[in-house]
Amino acid sequence: MTHKKIRIGTRDSELALWQAKTVQNKLEKLGHETILVPVKSTGDIILDKPLYELGITGIFTKTLDVAMINNDIDIAVHSMKDVPTVLPKGIIEGAVLERANSNDILLHKGVDFLNTNGTIATGSLRRKAQWLHKYPKHAVVDLRGNVNTRMQKLQDSDWNGAIFAAAGLERINLKPKEYIDLDWMIPAPAQGAMLVVAKEDDTYCLEALEKLDHEHSKICVHVEREFLRKLEGGCTAPIGALATIEEDEFHFTGALFSLDGKEKIEVAETIKLEDVNEFGIRCAEKVLNNGGKELMQKIKAVLQ
CATH class of the missing domain: 3.40.190.10 (Periplasmic binding protein-like II)
Structure with missing residues (x-):
């Protein structure tokens, strides 16, 4: 099997470096050689404008995407809630680590x-x-x-x-x-979870990352992000979602709010874990059919 030093791309903030070092330690315990490559993201440089005004989904992840496409790094570590629900062409999920506190x-x-x-x-x-x-x-x-x-x-x-x-x-x-x-505030989809991405043709890194995957965390954040993707279609909006697993039961709460907080359209459901496929989409459709479509149009009109 080919062996290479894995270059780990990360933002250069204290938190981002902590996350990258956590992944680095896990990979090195598995016997891999690694090196950290800190990169400054546009989201960290332009601080005088609200995020939604910058009009870039994935403003914190874009710089690392470019570094990966340019072959300057092999993998990138992100706070999963910052990652757009559609990854750039050629970049895929390598691992979702065990989720921390989502509150x-x-x-x-x-x-x-x-x-x-x-x-x-x-x-x-x-x-x-x-x-x-x-x-x-x-x-x-x-x-x-x-x-x-x-x-x-x-x-x-x-x-x-x-x-x-x-x-x-x-x-x-x-x-x-x-x-x-x-505890009354519904967190951002995938809040508290870390995502590691790699190039889809990089079998060496993908095989290494597979061992870091946490199955339950991955299922939960996927449903939350599915809910987000179905609702927003690439527009920033006040959307919260939280999924949890208890034994063979899957609990989900999601909501869409108006920008001023006056309107709230919520869905809360429990299903069997085995029925989780496309559950995020089904929950989003309930919100859309319950006034969410009109609310999303209003939000887009204000933010665009």
């Missing part, structure tokens, strides 16, 4: 504001819509940058709090003692 959490400077007026920061349309759905009197401001930058911006501001993915803060030991677990 969103609120970092705050005291909780008195929750019952009055407050200002919350997030760069996510999904988080913004769900926050306004629950706290319609609050203001939500845009927040961009990697985890460390966003935490610093919160400290330096007069905002009451900011929303983060629990997994990201846990991975790099930045989760403070004081936070609120937003």
Whole structure:
């Protein structure tokens, strides 16, 4: 069998490097030689505009896609929630690692504001819509940058709090003692999961990555992303989805929100695990037929 040093492409933020090193350690334990290749992504460079204004799906993954197509790296490690539901031609999923905490959490400077007026920061349309759905009197401001930058911006501001993915803060030991677990907020599809991609003709890397795959995590995130793909068709929208498996039961909750958070179209179902094929599509169709089609058109009209 051919042997080669696997070049692992990653963004250069602390969290991205932690994720890449995790994959590196797993591959080296299996006897593979590896090297990390950090790359700066456009999403990390342009921080003065909201993500949806940049108009690029996969803004954090595109730079690594290009590096892979140019043969500068062999595999790339991503936070799966940042990855577009359709991968570039020639690049395929190599492994979905075991999922971490999928919840969103609120970092705050005291909780008195929750019952009055407050200002919350997030760069996510999904988080913004769900926050306004629950706290319609609050203001939500845009927040961009990697985890460390966003935490610093919160400290330096007069905002009451900011929303983060629990997994990201846990991975790099930045989760403070004081936070609120937003267990009512439906996470982004595949939140807390890491995805490793490779070129579809690279059998050496694909065989190596196969051993890192976590079956249950993979099934769950695939259904969530199927739901997302069917709903949005390549447009950024406030969509949450979470699937879990308990024994032979598969639980799914998904929702589409209006940008102002006033409208919410939700689906919550439990089926047998064996019936999971195309379940994400079926759930998305329920949302679309329940007013979701019209809501998506409204969202697209505003964002385009």
